[in-house]
Amino acid sequence: MKTPPIVTPQEWEAARERLLVKEKEITRARDALAAERRRMPWLAVEKRYEFIGPEGRASLLDLFEGRRQLIVYRAFFEPGVHGWPDHACDGCSLVADQVAHVAHLNARDTTLAFASRAPQPDIARVKARMGWSMPWYTMTDEFDVDFGVDEWHGTNAFIRDGDSVFRTYFINNRGDEAMGGTWSYLDITALGRQEEWEDSPEGYPQTPPYEWWNWHDAYGDAELSQERLAEVAAAGTVTDRPSGGRGTAGCC
Incomplete structure (x- = not known):
């Protein structure tokens, strides 16, 4: 292993300051990208989808749990997937392990849910084994096909206006690597972090x-x-x- 040079504290701090300039540029670029997401057009979800949750059958609207925004991660836990029936797939399990406490998302009027094709008893068993607490539903129809997550994991963001639901954003592949933290989830939503410093359209909720x-x-x-x-x-x-x-x- 060829290591970097060993330097003095002053040289180390100077090297860090040079990188910090680039890191701040990335932070501002990320903020600007999130601002563009908040200006993305919305796609009306007109098809009715049905899931099964711990309390029985649920519609996509039910997954919001009364909140204004919904984030759905499609996790691969079902027959035919590596790990079944003891585990979800390695990658989806890593994502689940990184999810921050959902109370912080809920405080921003946002619900996070996972969805798979596994039956609820299996989902409940694996959640208990792994210590996961996010809501996790069973898909029963073409939700995964219609939203681009039938063959690969992905994260869809939705917003509702009364009983009308709209798709607002979607990420997958390496985009899912950044997920798990409260801020990363909020940054892909239509309303963002809802804080006053953000560049959001007029009238968006901000505190x-x-x-x-x-x-x-x-x-x-x-x-x-x-x-x-x-x-x-x-x-x-x-x-x-x-x-x-x-x-x-x-x-x-």
């Missing part, structure tokens, strides 16, 4: 960064949420978010 962030077990607890807001207010506000500015609390 100050940090103020909506919470412990995953406190979003539904009014007392804890108010305590969190008070702490944020006392610490000060975040400025210049896209450029990597820091709040007075010194985090992020």
